[in-house]
Amino acid sequence: xxxxxxxxxxLLNVIEFLGTFAFAISxxxxxxxxxxxxxGGFVCGVAVAIGGGTxxxxxxxxxxxxxxxxxxxxxxFMAQMFVIVFARSLKSLDNTWFFFDTLGLALFTVAGLxxxxxxxxxxxxxxxxxxxxxxxxxxxxxxxxxxVPVIFQxxxxxxxxxxxxxxxxxxxxxxxxxxxxxxxxxxLIVAIRILAVKYHISLPVLRGEE
Amino acid sequence: xxxxxxxxxxLLNVIEFLGTFAFAISxxxxxxxxxxxxxGGFVCGVAVAIGGGTxxxxxxxxxxxxxxxxxxxxxxFMAQMFVIVFARSLKSLDNTWFFFDTLGLALFTVAGLxxxxxxxxxxxxxxxxxxxxxxxxxxxxxxxxxxVPVIFQxxxxxxxxxxxxxxxxxxxxxxxxxxxxxxxxxxLIVAIRILAVKYHISLPVLRGEE
Amino acid sequence: xxxxxxxxxxLLNVIEFLGTFAFAISxxxxxxxxxxxxxGGFVCGVAVAIGGGTxxxxxxxxxxxxxxxxxxxxxxFMAQMFVIVFARSLKSLDNTWFFFDTLGLALFTVAGLxxxxxxxxxxxxxxxxxxxxxxxxxxxxxxxxxxVPVIFQxxxxxxxxxxxxxxxxxxxxxxxxxxxxxxxxxxLIVAIRILAVKYHISLPVLRGEE
Numbered sequence: 252x253x254x255x256x257x258x259x260x261x262l263l264n265v266i267e268f269l270g271t272f273a274f275a276i277s278x279x280x281x282x283x284x285x286x287x288x289x290x291g292g293f294v295c296g297v298a299v300a301i302g303g304g305t306x307x308x309x310x311x312x313x314x315x316x317x318x319x320x321x322x323x324x325x326x327x328f329m330a331q332m333f334v335i336v337f338a339r340s341l342k343s344l345d346n347t348w349f350f351f352d353t354l355g356l357a358l359f360t361v362a363g364l365x366x367x368x369x370x371x372x373x374x375x376x377x378x379x380x381x382x383x384x385x386x387x388x389x390x391x392x393x394x395x396x397x398x399v400p401v402i403f404q405x406x407x408x409x410x411x412x413x414x415x416x417x418x419x420x421x422x423x424x425x426x427x428x429x430x431x432x433x434x435x436x437x438x439l440i441v442a443i444r445i446l447a448v449k450y451h452i453s454l455p456v457l458r459g460e461e
Numbered sequence: 462x463x464x465x466x467x468x469x470x471x472l473l474n475v476i477e478f479l480g481t482f483a484f485a486i487s488x489x490x491x492x493x494x495x496x497x498x499x500x501g502g503f504v505c506g507v508a509v510a511i512g513g514g515t516x517x518x519x520x521x522x523x524x525x526x527x528x529x530x531x532x533x534x535x536x537x538f539m540a541q542m543f544v545i546v547f548a549r550s551l552k553s554l555d556n557t558w559f560f561f562d563t564l565g566l567a568l569f570t571v572a573g574l575x576x577x578x579x580x581x582x583x584x585x586x587x588x589x590x591x592x593x594x595x596x597x598x599x600x601x602x603x604x605x606x607x608x609v610p611v612i613f614q615x616x617x618x619x620x621x622x623x624x625x626x627x628x629x630x631x632x633x634x635x636x637x638x639x640x641x642x643x644x645x646x647x648x649l650i651v652a653i654r655i656l657a658v659k660y661h662i663s664l665p666v667l668r669g670e671e
Numbered sequence: 672x673x674x675x676x677x678x679x680x681x682l683l684n685v686i687e688f689l690g691t692f693a694f695a696i697s698x699x700x701x702x703x704x705x706x707x708x709x710x711g712g713f714v715c716g717v718a719v720a721i722g723g724g725t726x727x728x729x730x731x732x733x734x735x736x737x738x739x740x741x742x743x744x745x746x747x748f749m750a751q752m753f754v755i756v757f758a759r760s761l762k763s764l765d766n767t768w769f770f771f772d773t774l775g776l777a778l779f780t781v782a783g784l785x786x787x788x789x790x791x792x793x794x795x796x797x798x799x800x801x802x803x804x805x806x807x808x809x810x811x812x813x814x815x816x817x818x819v820p821v822i823f824q825x826x827x828x829x830x831x832x833x834x835x836x837x838x839x840x841x842x843x844x845x846x847x848x849x850x851x852x853x854x855x856x857x858x859l860i861v862a863i864r865i866l867a868v869k870y871h872i873s874l875p876v877l878r879g880e881e
Contacts, residue, residue: 279667280670282613282667283667283668283669283670284669284670285609285614286614286666286667286669287613287614287666287667288613288614288615288663288664288665288666288667289664289665289666289667290612290613290619290620290664291610291612291613291614291667292613292667294613295613305520309519309520309729310725310729310734310735310738312522312732312734314520314522315520318520318582318586321583321585324585324589334667335667335668338667338668338669338670339670341670342670372738373741375741375744376738379744390815394604394814394815395600395604395610395613396609397607397608397609397817398817399705399816399817400711400815402710402711403702403707403708403710403711403712403714403715403815404705404706404707404708404711405708409710410710453708454708454709454710455708455709456706456707456708456709457699457702457703457706457707457708457709457711457712457754457755457758458703458755458758459703459704459706459758460700460703460704460758460759460761460762489877490880492823492877493877493878493879493880494879494880495819495824496824496876496877496879497823497824497876497877498823498824498825498873498874498875498876498877499874499875499876499877500822500823500829500830500874501820501822501823501824501877502823502877504823505823515730519729519730522732524730524732525730528730528792528796531793531795534795534799544877545877545878548877548878548879548880549880551880552880604814605810605814605820605823606819607817607818607819
């Protein structure tokens with residue numbers, strides 16, 4: 252998805268697989284908490300894993316990325332098997348899921364940014380599309396589960412994508428090499444998400460009108 | 462929607478009309494149970510009748526099918542009139558709605574499969590698109606009604622589409638005539654749905670983690 | 672968005688800004704009532720301001736309008752600042768928001784109609800797209816907030832768009848000048864919405880089956 256040198260490609264593939272796996276796990280676990288059946292769990296897993304990128308591709312007017320390679324559905328299927336077999340052990344791996352999910356957020360954001368720029372759109376459009384790529388899948392999951400989307404109330408999640416996107420923009424404008432800009436944005440998103448969770452940082456809540 | 466001989470076309474048109482009518486009835490009845498007004502009922506009817514095919518066409522990058530022929534909206538309008546006039550008698554026709562709805566599920570699945578193959582996509586993409594064509598409208602209805610989607614918790618519905626699609630794939634790979642493959646897949650979907658309801662067959666529920 | 676004489680353009684721009692601002696305010700206020708954070712509020716504001724037009728553009732197969740000009744996001748950002756700073760005073764301006772929102776409904780409906788006709792679609796498709804442009808953003812807001820969409824239960828809102836669209840169609844068929852037809856449809860939508868609220872006019876509710 253990103254124009255990088257061949258040396259990075261295997262690493263990117265690993266991160267993409269781990270991120271997709273963690274995203275799918277998140278959808279399936281939320282579905283299990285609502286007593287969904289296996290089909291409902293799979294749909295929620297797919298929604299998180301590919302929902303954001305699909306929404307991005309529809310708005311960009313290109314074929315949704317998962318329709319050209321079956322790896323994303325196979326990865327979701329493996330996540331589904333994992334949840335079914337290891338249901339009781341999932342919670343003890345929460346730190347692992349959090350870390351893979353954060354890698355996924357960072358990679359999908361940067362990939363969405365890059366794909367939007369490649370389509371010839373402005374940088375501010377690319378930042379929005381990067382954020383959608385990373386975060387919209389979780390919103391679709393919450394809508395399907397009839398929950399209020401968690402990223403609108405509690406978590407610093409999409410803000411990490413937005414700040415990473417702004418940093419990428421700034422670095423490119425300052426004449427930085429694209430590979431360095433991509434890696435910096437990626438690491439910044441990972442760092443913001445980890446620090447926000449570690450130190451319980453959240454955005455201010457909108458005041459009511461009572 | 463399907464390349465079949467002229468002798469089948471009138472039959473297909475009748476099934477398509479009955480299926481669209483039953484899908485729309487399903488949306489309007491659910492809306493009535495939530496005390497929606499006439500406009501809300503019509504939107505829910507439309508959502509079930511054309512929602513799945515619209516999502517499929519958007520992902521395929523083609524013009525949504527209902528924008529080129531007014532028959533689908535006219536059919537929904539007739540369903541709306543029917544629900545308003547015969548509200549008290551709808552329940553006694555439940556077996557009729559179930560049968561028409563099952564015909565619709567089977568036809569829309571096969572039509573979605575075929576349209577996706579005609580666009581040059583792989584068979585596994587076509588099976589997903591066939592399932593979306595048959596099932597996504599009901600999910601959109603449940604999201605609009607603020608309900609948990611019923612096909613994720615209770616019913617064998619989308620699974621019938623998936624199995625029908627897999628059978629179609631197997632038959633084509635085995636060198637079967639396309640018309641025979643289509644009819645077999647259609648009848649298989651109808652049979653699975655009827656048997657699942659008659660014998661209360663459902664998928665396993667995902668285990669919680671407590 | 673509409674082929675009008677240059678003398679109208681500044682007026683149209685002002686109405687579009689006020690309408691977008693009022694639509695965004697509506698999303699952000701609903702988000703505040705659910706204790707969303709600043710990011711969630713912004714997303715809900717954006718959803719109302721651009722959601723309907725985005726859905727229309729995706730179905731028309733054109734680039735979503737907001738991706739070619741940053742004015743819509745800037746307008747939503749200003750609405751967000753306004754809600755944060757003047758939270759306590761918003762309620763006293765309810766009549767102002769209602770009036771701007773009604774101007775927005777009328778303008779977005781007519782703009783959606785016109786854009787769909789320009790894409791070569793039939794008039795009945797254009798009326799649906801005009802209604803979606805005006806109303807779908809509010810539905811997306813309610814889905815994101817996990818509420819039942821208000822326009823399906825209580826308000827004459829989308830019906831004003833539909834009647835305005837039908838009037839436009841009739842006038843064009845009768846050979847009226849396009850500018851006169853547009854202005855008539857616009858004023859009719861504004862009048863229906865104001866009269867419906869003033870006289871508590873609503874659509875009949877669908878009868879249940881008990």
